[in-house]
Structure formats: structure tokens, C-alpha cells
Amino acid sequence: MYLEFSLALFLFLLSVKVRTEEMAKGVIELDCRERYLAVQVHLNNGSEPHFKAIDTIGVHPITKEYGPGCGYTYELFCEIGIAELKASYFSCHTGNQGDVEFTFNFSVIMTDQHGEEATYAVSKACTLPLPWSPREVICEMDYMEVHVDGAVPHVSTGGTVMHQQWDDGISSAYTLASSGWQLIFLKEGQTSADLSLDEAREQGYRLHFTPGRVLLRMPYGKPLSHDSLVNGVPVEVVHAVLFSRQRWTVVIFDLVAACSKDVGFFDGTSLHWQVPIVMFPLSSHTDFETKNISIGVHGTLLDPQVTADRGYSLSTGKGMVDIGIPYGAEGGHRQSFVLNNTYWEFYLIYLYYEGVFMDSFHTENRHRHTKVLMTQSLPHVPITINQTVIEERAFTLYMGNFPSDVVLMTVTLNGHEFNLVEATQHGYTIVKAPHANGTHAYIIKVPFEDPMVLKSYFTEGVLQYLLSVNFTFNIMLQENYFFHLTSLKARIHDVYPPSFSGLCQEHGIVFKLAHEEFHHMWDITIGNNLLTEQYAVRQGYLMANDSQGILLDVPLFTPGYLYEDINLNQFFGTFEILSRDAKTLEIQQHSVKRCPFPTTELIECSTGGVMTVVASVVKSIPKADPQRTTLLDTTCKPKETDETRVLFEFDLTTCGTRMKVKNDLMIFENTIMFEQEPFPSHRPVITRDTTFRLAVQCSYPVEAVNMDVAFASSVPGRGSVGEARPYETALAKPIMLPAPEAVTTASVPITPRIKTPPTQRPAKFMRVHSHHSAKSQSSEPDYRRYKWRMIHS
Structure with a gap:
């Protein structure tokens, strides 16, 4: 047999490029459990693996159809990134030495993200860690199996009849018994069916004889199985009687398996699953003794103290065992996904149950059950708690709770996105807060005075801070992103703007x-x-x-x-x-x-196009009369006078005001004049002396002036006052004059008479001081010059 196996393995290795078991380390792990071998494959972003079993006959692909009948169970744990193949110690292609030593040989075919295929050859030898019970029933994910001690068959000589079907089955066994092995399947309320081993195999029932055990295995839902209620729990039952005539005796093995079909339920806080303490199809008498009930996860039983620490509950009553697993408890897995940018999750656990009892014949029965319990998909909106303390002058936001496979990628603050490193560099505090149940939350802190925070004077005495936060999360292994938007608001009272x-x-x-x-x-x-x-x-x-x-x-x-x-x-x-x-x-x-x-002396140029001038006119020689002063248009007279001063206020488009453009300035100019009394006609005098004249001027930037309808300037004008030239005679009709060359002028912004909006700042007045020069010795009249001191902006 060893040579046959070696030849088969050699031919397989020649047919494919196989990587050594050494190369499989870190990718494939093999673990001997109490009743099976676990082959765990780390997916590492690749596709699901495929398995082939190798024995003395050849290579056998393990498919979903082939595996359950041969004692192989394949499970994919997406939430932890592991695929697992469980191979029963009595699986089809396993080497068996005395039901104690078991040898496994597999090839594991994996395809990476680049589409390249790799084949790993792995092998493992396992020694039975726990002796077999006289009868063991295994309820696996895909199949049910029962095996009994082959050295101690139940030999019937017409003993006690436990029920009508059993009595009919035994009668048929005695009638049909031959030297070959045969099976009779008993179904409650129906006529028994007798099959040869080949016929049973064709219907999915596999019978195995090992050195010391007799085993029957079949997938769930086969025609010769039937459903029953045991203490209100639905149970699938297969009751087969294996018999053979040996000389004067009929050898009978009672092969009965029963598995709970309870799907469990979720009460909002815990998952529950129920199983009868004893499946009465496994024991026809009620006088049984329970020896032990244990639970575990992933095929491993847990110590009672561990189950208590995790919050698992195991209660018995009225012939029932009720197992409770709190939502999110250790040992299970919270799985999340994204649908329409909504975060969903469910919780599942791979429960492992074992019940050991003594039947009425004082025979130990071991009943094991593997069950996946899962909640329905639950929409979950992350919890957001505003933990802001106003006195700390910072927003503090708690965001949770998330399972371990969800990570925070970026944070967007009022439209500005930061990854976690950038956020830390900008002075934001982001802390991951783990919880005892395996979930975690995130706590982010942003100072009120950070540039990303919107600040506004909400109402009188109330300062408001606003922060819009958009979290981007990623579900690991899936690369599935979702977003959650929230906003924070904080108000501080008794806050007022600066007031002088x-x-x-x-x-x-x-x-x-x-x-x-x-x-x-x-x-x-x-x-x-x-x-x-x-x-x-x-x-x-x-x-x-x-x-x-x-x-x-x-x-x-x-x-x-x-x-x-x-x-x-x-x-x-x-x-x-x-x-x-x-x-x-x-x-x-x-x-x-x-x-x-x-009031002393001043000039004002308003944005509305009004010039206001206060000037002294009595320092001239000959002395000017304030009441007889005019502008270029002699009909424009002072608004107010006293003994020495005049106050003129006029629109820049009236009173003979002249306009010119120079160096991007629009200049408006007029003249305050005083005409002397004319000489008598009988005393004609030829003279070059002129009347008193004082030039007044307002200049505005060209781009600031709009004269489409009426004069308007977006900025105040700049005023200047100076001596008018002697040859500039008064004219009623405005004309453009060149700028006086002998005038010393300066200009400042002055305030308009009418108030303007805050964006149009008022012009400033120009204060005027006058002094006279020495009297001219010329025969012509002497003209006084006025020097105006300006205060510049």
C-alpha cells in the first residue's frame, strides 16, 4: 500500500509544478483537533483556494458536491481572511492506522491577485487525542455522521421491542439477512426501506468500516432522512440498521443520527440556539444520565470559566439546552459592509457544541454539533456624541462604535480634507478608543480658534463656532468606503465687539x-x-x-x-x-x-460734488468787502459772511466752475472774486491792477467719478486753495484754465457734508492760514498772496 501511495504522489508531483511545504509556511497552517484536521489558508488578497486529496488511488478534487459525502467541510471566514478545510479522521482519503494514527496529504491550489497559480503540497499526521466513545454523532455544516464501536455490535435475538418501526426493522433484518451487509432505513410512520450498500451509496449514504469502527455518513436532506420534533425543537433524523447473517447469528448495528435544525434567533442583544439535551432517537429510553455539556467556537471546546468571561450563557431545563451569545462577544465576528453609503453590519459565530450522556445500556454517547449563528443585517448609523466643553475652547467629538475591520481614513473639516498624518501635523487630536467587546471609536479634538472653524457673531453678545466634519471610513479587506457627515456648534455668550x-x-x-x-x-x-x-x-x-x-x-x-x-x-x-x-x-x-x-478757514470736497469754502478776504490791498465777493458766476454769492470771512457752498457743476482732466484726476476749479468800485467816467485811469481773486479747487480720481445723471464720487475729493493769476478775469461762462503755476497747493481727503456708507470714507477739511506780504512799491495795485497750510493724509 505504501508503494501504491508513493507512486500516486510521485505521478501527481510530475503533473504540476508544486511548491514545497516549507514554502507554504505563513500561508497554510495545519492543526490536529480532537476529531478532525483543520487546514487553514490565509487569503492574502488572493482568490479562494482549491483542495485536492491524495491517496494510494490518486488525486481527488474536493468539491462542494463531493466533500460532504467524504467527510470534508469547507468554510470561508471572510471577516478574518481565512479559508478552512476540515477533514474528518474518517474522511475518504485519509490513512488510518488502528483508528489512532491518521495521515493526510493534500495539494492546495491558490491564485494570487495577478492571476498566477501556485500549488502547495502539504501533509500532516495526527494522533487521536481523546479516545472514541462507543457511539459518536457528528452534526457538521454540510453532513451528519454516526459511527459506533465495531467490536461490540448489537446482537438481536428478539429482545425488547422499543417501538413499532424498530420491531418491523428487526423482523426484516432477520428475514433478509444474508452473509452480505445490508441496510434498512426506518422512517417514523412509513414502511422500512432495505438497500444494499451500493444502492445506499447511490442515494448519498456512505458506509465505512475502519479497523475498529462502523460509520455511516450522509448530507442533510436526503430522501431516507426524516424530520421530527424533540421537546419542540425540529430535528433531522437518519435511522439505519446495518445487519449481516454470520452463521446462526444476525449481527446488527443500530446507526442512528439526529441533528438539531434550530436556526437560532436574535433577541436584540444576544443570539440564541437550542438543542435537546438528548435526542430521543439516539436513546429510546428516558432513563439516561447527562455527563457533560460544553460549548466552544471554531471546533474547539472552551473552559467553563472562559465561556463565562465572554458572557456566553448555557442553561438547561425541560430537556432543552439554550445557548446565548451576546452580540459582539469575543469568539464571534462583526461583519460590516456598505450599501447606498449606509453602514450595515451583522454578527456571526461558529458555535461548537458537545453533549455527553449515558443511555439505558450504560453506553457513553458523544453528540457534537457545529452551527453558524448569525444576526440579520442591521443598518447602523455611527454614534456621534458632542463632548465639547466650552471652557476648553475646543470641539471634542466622539464617533463610534465600529468593528475591528473598519478604519478611519480621512477627516474633512469644513471642506478641507486631511489624512490622519496631516491632521496630526495641523494640530488636531485624533485618538482611537478601543472597547472591551472588540469595537472601537474615534475621538477628534479641534480648537475653536483653528482656521478651519467658522466663527461668526451670531447675534448681539453671542459668538458662534461652527465645524462641519465628514469622516471617510474603509472596511479592510473589502476596500469599501463610506462617509459620515456631522456638524458641531458652540456658542459663547456675553461676547461683544471692541467699543471705544x-x-x-x-x-x-x-x-x-x-x-x-x-x-x-x-x-x-x-x-x-x-x-x-x-x-x-x-x-x-x-x-x-x-x-x-x-x-x-x-x-x-x-x-x-x-x-x-x-x-x-x-x-x-x-x-x-x-x-x-x-x-x-x-x-x-x-x-x-x-x-x-x-471755525477758522477750511475747504471741503464732498462725494456728492459740493464744495464748501471758508476763507478770509480782508487781508488784500485794497481791502475787499466780504459781502461783495462772488464766484466766477457773479450771481453766486456767499452763503454767510462776517467782517473778514466768507462761506461759499456750491455744486461743482454750477457757479461757473471749470473742469479739466490731468494725470488721471478730474479737477474742478472756481475763483472767489471781489470787484473794486469803478473809477468815475470823468477820471479815466489806465492801470494793470486787478480785482481780488482766490482760486479754489477740488480734484477727484477719474475712475471714481460718475456723472451720468448727477455728480457722484466713490471717494471724497481733495481740496486746494491758492492765489488766482492776475490775468484770470471773471467770466460768467465756464472755461478750462491751465493750473496756476505760482500757487503753492497741497491736498488732503476731506469729509463730505452728507454721510456716506462705511466703504466711502469722508474727506478731510484743509485748514487755511493767511499772512500778507510787504506793500508793493509799484504804481500798480499790490496783490496779496495767500499760503495755505495743508494737513496731508
């Missing part, structure tokens, strides 16, 4: 601000310009900024003032400081101070 207090001074306005915790949320601006120390210097402000607060001294006539209610006695200067949202630029707070100031 103002104090009127003789030289201008002084503002004060005390720093508070959340003031950094807002920008402080003058118009559209951010208030910084550099900007303050350019504008002529005096600014002090330290950890306690801000002190801002704004002198009169510096940029940013709004001037109103102008008359020859006084005017009001208003200065506004804005607090705006740093991101949205939305204005949240106006700090406004309005103060009265005495």
Missing part, C-alpha cells in the same frame, strides 16, 4: 479701548483701512497699544473726520472707529464721537 470711548479735546478727539478676551475676533478699522501702528503714523494719529488696551489720539483735520453744520462760528467734527468681523468683513460695532470745533 471718545473724549473731545481742543486739538481733536482721544479714543480709549480696554482689551478683552475675544477682541481678537474683530478687526479695528478706520473706514476700510486696518488700524495698525504703521497706518496711524501715516495718517498723523498718535497710537499706543499694549496688553491692557489701545489709546488713539486723532488730531483735527487728519483723515477720517466727518464735518457737519459748518458756519463761520463753529462746525462739528465726527470721527468713527469700526469693529468688523475678521473673515466676513461685516461691520459689528460703530464707535462714534462728535465734537464741536471753532
Whole structure:
């Protein structure tokens, strides 16, 4: 026999390229169990393996159809990435020495992800670790089997009849008995069927004689099997009587197998499976004794303390054993998948049950059952718990619970995606929190002040933080992705934008601000310009900024003032400081101070196209009369006068105002004039002396002016005042004049008379100081020059 086997193995090795068993280490593992050999194959992203059994006859592919009848069970454990072949010690192609030593030889064919096929030759010798019981019943996944001690057959001489079918079967055995072995199948309520061994084999029933055992094996659901109820539990039963006449005696083996068909149920927290303590088809008498009941997983029985630690329950009562497995308990597997971006999962466990009892003949019976228990697919929305503590100034989010095969890949914060490494580099805390039942959760922490967090002034006194979080998860081995979106909101109360207090001074306005915790949320601006120390210097402000607060001294006539209610006695200067949202630029707070100031000399160019001028006219020689002054259009007279000054206010499109464009500026110019009394007609005098004239001018950027309907400028104009040329006589009709060459001018933005939106900052007035020159010795009239000191922006 050894030579035959060696020849078969040699021919097989010649036919394929086989890798050695040494090469299979780490890929294929073989383990001798109590009643079978387990061949475990690690899938390693490849396809499912195929198995072939090798014996003295040849090579035998183990298929789904062939395996159950020969004692082979194939199971695929996707959740742990393992395929397992279980080969019974009495499987068809196993070497057997005295029912104690068993030799297995297989070839394992695997195909990797590149489509390349590899064949591994593996072998294993197993020694029986636990002696055989006189009768053992195995309820495997695909088949049921019973084997009894062949040395102690049940010899019937017309003994006690246990039920009618048994009596009929025994009668038929005595009648039909011959020197050859025959089978009679008993079915409750039906006439017994007698078959030869070949006929039984054709119907899927295999009978084996080993050195010391007689075995019958068959797949589930065969025609000669039948269903029964034992203590309310459905049971599949096969009752076969094997007999043969030997001289004057009929040798009978009672081969009966019964397996629970209970599919189990899930009560929302635990999986339950029931099995009768004793299958009455296995014992026709009720006087039996239970010796031991044990449970385990994956073909291995567990110590009672281990089962208790895992939360398994095993209770007996009314002839029943009820086994409970908590959802997610150790030893089982939670399997998840994605359907329509919904996370689903189910829990399954490969339960192993053994019951040992003594029947009425004091014979030990060992009953083993392998059962897969599984919940239905459960839609599962991950639990999100907002654990944010406002005082910590950070969002804290708990996301769970996930089985071990689900991993977090990326986190998207308000539209910005980060993998876990990038998230850590950006200062976010992401922690994986494992749980005792094998699941885990993720805890992410994001500071309120992080750039990814949206901050807004929700309503008066309430600061709001918003964070949208999108998690991307992956189911390992499947490379199946799904997403979960959640949002977090936090509000802090009694938060107000910076508000300055103002104090009127003789030289201008002084503002004060005390720093508070959340003031950094807002920008402080003058118009559209951010208030910084550099900007303050350019504008002529005096600014002090330290950890306690801000002190801002704004002198009169510096940029940013709004001037109103102008008359020859006084005017009001208003200065506004804005607090705006740093991101949205939305204005949240106006700090406004309005103060009265005495009027000296000034000019204003508004965005509405109105020029306002206060000027002194009595320092000329000859002395000008303020009430007799006009503009180029002599019908335009002062709005207000006193002994020395005039106040003109006119639209830039009226009063003879002339316009020209120069260097991207639109310049509007007019002249304040005083005509002397004409000489008497009888005293004609030829002279080159002219009347008093003072040029006033407003300039605007060309791109800022719109004159489609009425004058409008997006920015205030710049005003200037200077001496008009002697040859520039008053004309009622406006004409374009060249810029005065002998005039010293400067310009600053001045505040319009009408208030403009915050984006259009008011123009600034220009203060004018006058002084006269020495009297001219010429015979011609002497003209006084006016020098205007301007305060630049």
C-alpha cells in the first residue's frame, strides 16, 4: 500500500509544478483537533483556494458536491481572511492506522491577485487525542455522521421491542439477512426501506468500516432522512440498521443520527440556539444520565470559566439546552459592509457544541454539533456624541462604535480634507478608543480658534463656532468606503465687539479701548483701512497699544473726520472707529464721537460734488468787502459772511466752475472774486491792477467719478486753495484754465457734508492760514498772496 501511495504522489508531483511545504509556511497552517484536521489558508488578497486529496488511488478534487459525502467541510471566514478545510479522521482519503494514527496529504491550489497559480503540497499526521466513545454523532455544516464501536455490535435475538418501526426493522433484518451487509432505513410512520450498500451509496449514504469502527455518513436532506420534533425543537433524523447473517447469528448495528435544525434567533442583544439535551432517537429510553455539556467556537471546546468571561450563557431545563451569545462577544465576528453609503453590519459565530450522556445500556454517547449563528443585517448609523466643553475652547467629538475591520481614513473639516498624518501635523487630536467587546471609536479634538472653524457673531453678545466634519471610513479587506457627515456648534455668550470711548479735546478727539478676551475676533478699522501702528503714523494719529488696551489720539483735520453744520462760528467734527468681523468683513460695532470745533478757514470736497469754502478776504490791498465777493458766476454769492470771512457752498457743476482732466484726476476749479468800485467816467485811469481773486479747487480720481445723471464720487475729493493769476478775469461762462503755476497747493481727503456708507470714507477739511506780504512799491495795485497750510493724509 505504501508503494501504491508513493507512486500516486510521485505521478501527481510530475503533473504540476508544486511548491514545497516549507514554502507554504505563513500561508497554510495545519492543526490536529480532537476529531478532525483543520487546514487553514490565509487569503492574502488572493482568490479562494482549491483542495485536492491524495491517496494510494490518486488525486481527488474536493468539491462542494463531493466533500460532504467524504467527510470534508469547507468554510470561508471572510471577516478574518481565512479559508478552512476540515477533514474528518474518517474522511475518504485519509490513512488510518488502528483508528489512532491518521495521515493526510493534500495539494492546495491558490491564485494570487495577478492571476498566477501556485500549488502547495502539504501533509500532516495526527494522533487521536481523546479516545472514541462507543457511539459518536457528528452534526457538521454540510453532513451528519454516526459511527459506533465495531467490536461490540448489537446482537438481536428478539429482545425488547422499543417501538413499532424498530420491531418491523428487526423482523426484516432477520428475514433478509444474508452473509452480505445490508441496510434498512426506518422512517417514523412509513414502511422500512432495505438497500444494499451500493444502492445506499447511490442515494448519498456512505458506509465505512475502519479497523475498529462502523460509520455511516450522509448530507442533510436526503430522501431516507426524516424530520421530527424533540421537546419542540425540529430535528433531522437518519435511522439505519446495518445487519449481516454470520452463521446462526444476525449481527446488527443500530446507526442512528439526529441533528438539531434550530436556526437560532436574535433577541436584540444576544443570539440564541437550542438543542435537546438528548435526542430521543439516539436513546429510546428516558432513563439516561447527562455527563457533560460544553460549548466552544471554531471546533474547539472552551473552559467553563472562559465561556463565562465572554458572557456566553448555557442553561438547561425541560430537556432543552439554550445557548446565548451576546452580540459582539469575543469568539464571534462583526461583519460590516456598505450599501447606498449606509453602514450595515451583522454578527456571526461558529458555535461548537458537545453533549455527553449515558443511555439505558450504560453506553457513553458523544453528540457534537457545529452551527453558524448569525444576526440579520442591521443598518447602523455611527454614534456621534458632542463632548465639547466650552471652557476648553475646543470641539471634542466622539464617533463610534465600529468593528475591528473598519478604519478611519480621512477627516474633512469644513471642506478641507486631511489624512490622519496631516491632521496630526495641523494640530488636531485624533485618538482611537478601543472597547472591551472588540469595537472601537474615534475621538477628534479641534480648537475653536483653528482656521478651519467658522466663527461668526451670531447675534448681539453671542459668538458662534461652527465645524462641519465628514469622516471617510474603509472596511479592510473589502476596500469599501463610506462617509459620515456631522456638524458641531458652540456658542459663547456675553461676547461683544471692541467699543471705544471718545473724549473731545481742543486739538481733536482721544479714543480709549480696554482689551478683552475675544477682541481678537474683530478687526479695528478706520473706514476700510486696518488700524495698525504703521497706518496711524501715516495718517498723523498718535497710537499706543499694549496688553491692557489701545489709546488713539486723532488730531483735527487728519483723515477720517466727518464735518457737519459748518458756519463761520463753529462746525462739528465726527470721527468713527469700526469693529468688523475678521473673515466676513461685516461691520459689528460703530464707535462714534462728535465734537464741536471753532471755525477758522477750511475747504471741503464732498462725494456728492459740493464744495464748501471758508476763507478770509480782508487781508488784500485794497481791502475787499466780504459781502461783495462772488464766484466766477457773479450771481453766486456767499452763503454767510462776517467782517473778514466768507462761506461759499456750491455744486461743482454750477457757479461757473471749470473742469479739466490731468494725470488721471478730474479737477474742478472756481475763483472767489471781489470787484473794486469803478473809477468815475470823468477820471479815466489806465492801470494793470486787478480785482481780488482766490482760486479754489477740488480734484477727484477719474475712475471714481460718475456723472451720468448727477455728480457722484466713490471717494471724497481733495481740496486746494491758492492765489488766482492776475490775468484770470471773471467770466460768467465756464472755461478750462491751465493750473496756476505760482500757487503753492497741497491736498488732503476731506469729509463730505452728507454721510456716506462705511466703504466711502469722508474727506478731510484743509485748514487755511493767511499772512500778507510787504506793500508793493509799484504804481500798480499790490496783490496779496495767500499760503495755505495743508494737513496731508
